[in-house]
Amino acid sequence: MKTKLKKTKAQKQGSDSPLDAMKIRTVSGRGIPLPGNDIDTDRIIPARFMKCITFDDLGQYAFYDARFGENGVKKEHPFNHPKYKEGTVLIVNRNFGCGSSREHAPQSLRRHGIRAIIGESFAEIFYDNCTAIGLPIMTSTRENVEGLMSLVKESPTTEVKIDLVKREASCGDFSIAIEQPDQTRKALTEGTWDSTAELLSSLEQIKAVAGKLPYMNGYQAGAKQ
């Protein structure tokens, strides 16, 4: 099934409302297939590159040790392959982003140009970190992911088009269903993935709940769990 995907109004025109500008409803771009299960965040960004106090320079170090051998010799890796040079939609297998909680991992991928990730499954902290920075990730079945990977391998210039609202991704005539938890989809498509303002809006309520917690009031009687 072929689906025509339209850019949101906000993406087309820029936007007046800051919330509109943050709405992520569709993502389109060439794919990069990165096969393999259990790819951990140490592999995405080796620890030695975390010696920094900003995320700014991390893009160049994404998958560094998988891409470069000693003396900087290039290795066979999708991120090095000329045919995926313009890829922005990363396609992965199972339990991607496991291990460390380092946000440096999604930050390096985004700075490398990745705008969305489709995979069989993701580690939870990695998933939350991606959502928190507005990098949408979606799951699909193994069969679908493998299908998409082969298609991109054969036809790397064909764009992968993702529609978060319709929950589907397509590449040419090939179309697959994609899953996200409702809460994540809502946050991304409604532009509320930067949660600080929303959380802060209930500061009085926060203080009220905190005051009733036994460990916040000297374990005084009356504090109930």
Next chain:
Amino acid sequence: MSRSLFEKVWEMHKIRKLPTGKDQIFIGLHLIHEVTSPQAFSMIRESGLKIPFPQNTFATVDHIVPTALQERPFQDGLAEKMMVAIENNTKEFGIRFFGFDTAKQGIVHVIGPELGLTLPGLTIACGDSHTSTHGAFGALAFGIGTTQIKDLLATQTLSLSKPKSRRINVHGNLGKGVYAKDVILAIIHKLGVNGGIGYCYEYNGDVLTQMSMEERMTICNMTIEGGARMGYVNPDQTTFDYLRGREYSPQGDEFKRAVEFWKSISSDKDATYNDVVNLDGAKMEPMVTWGINPGQAIGISENFPEVQSFKEEDRQTAEEAYKFMSFKPGKSVKGTSIDVAFIGSCTNGRLSDLREAAKIVKGRKAAKNVKALVVPGSQQVASAAEREGLDQVFTEAGFEWRKAGCSMCLAMNPDRLTGREICASSSNRNFKGRQGSPTGRTILMSPAMVAAAAIKGKVADVREFLD
């Protein structure tokens, strides 16, 4: 209605349901270290945000600290820059910082419990995946990313999806030479490195209830290696005894009241879980990893498994692991030569870990070509160990006795593997390149097993040392 500790503590901390459908959860204790926090402080500053609960936030430095020479400025300019950043950030925002001069510095997951900051019934978050460690006290403790640290600093709350619950019972009694590390490696091996995604674990059963707090911390620490973000043990007398008299624990009458509260949050007898898993502790033996994730583990008496023995979906990772490790299926893991032995980390860098390793080492010598080092988890662990003379035991056996830090667990400081070295390590991750050399290899095991491997110069069965 009967509820688990997880249900009770989650509900108690819930501020409200957010418009997205996630829960807004109050966090009782926020721990900070130098690697994942500087960007969050920058975000706070740039957005003009305030920190409403600085008294619930504590910081230390662990990942980048050198464990040999700690003179300032550090020889590594980038490490020094990060150290200065956390010193300045905590000072500016009024957050208690445990630096070298406090004698309380150490790995964040070691000092939280030893200072009595980690308490039952708390929600605890830190920009580090091994925050699950603190679940040993009956807290809901989990790792977060840097943008979430910003949320937490600015609101003392997080936007979270409520996980499902799984109770893991380990029955029976552990055999001699089988430690908490072996139990958690056995659990991860059984459930897989992705088996826990979406779950909060409750560890229970005779083996857990008989364990010390430090052993429970080892178990909870590696919860994340099995894919679950948090895991806990219900608080009991062992927990209360551990906490009594610690610096930040409640004192006097307040402690008595606290114990009543802590008892009340334990899981009810007939609480229900989304899933229950049972394991027999009596059947466990010392475990070692052979591959590139903590689930690729076997008992010390087993041979490297055949690729065909794995489920189809796991074969590719198994093949990749064999290629990286240069091990051969069918061969015995015992006898694999090692180059480095590392005892330390938030998994196994506590006093009881060093004691168990010292028992094996005492009166023996590390093999000539093995570089062996012991890195205590905190300054307090180091001084307690030194008071017992453990440092002597190790140095006399040819081990290096270092200062507190994360060290070779992730090699952000000068301690790292070179080239293809193989390290017998008491840490938590055997990922490719984890210990600082992109081609370096890690074999995870208990601290006592690392000690045995250091002495033999090869992977050995610690039970042969215990008589």
